[in-house]
Amino acid sequence: MNHFILVTTDSETIGGAVMPAIDIIHRRLKLGKWPIYDRTPCRKLFASGDKTIFYVGGSRMGSGYMIGVSSIDKVEFGLRRPLDLDGEDVLSEPASNIICFGPLKFFTVPVHLKSNLQFLDCCPKSMTKWGSILIGGARRISQHDYDFIIGSTYEDG
Secondary structure (H helix, E strand, O other), X not given: OOEEXXXXXXXXXXXOOEEXXXXXXXXXXXXXEEEEOOOOOOOOOOOOOOEEEEEEOOOOOOOOEEEEEEEEEEEEOOOOOOXXXXXXXXXXXXXXXXXXXXXOEEEXXXXXXXXXXXXXXXXXXXXXXXXXXXXXXXXXXXXXXXXHHOOOOEEEO
């Protein structure tokens, strides 16, 4: 079983506005699905039973925090028609694979990633470049890191 942090960042809309990452995450989680793109790291590693943590990137409301967890029910690989889960108003590339989730559990108090990095195996050697661990929208993490992060209390979503 693998463990991942799935990352969303702020995105531009067709009208030129910025949609906060937290809104995009809520759209995806309401559908129970997450897009995986052709250049997503680890894209071939996702499988049923894997555990995921959701991270709000970007610079808007809620950014910098992990907000909840779920398990992967199934992965739909090689979509015949690329799918856009983020809505027609958000500028994003169509997904080539889709992760489908089981029940969601939201943290009662979101977990600030940067404040906890020194306790995690995925901590970079240079803390000036700590954000580099999140580039690409997905990061595989150790069982230790997953257990540490979910040590926060959470509620069923």
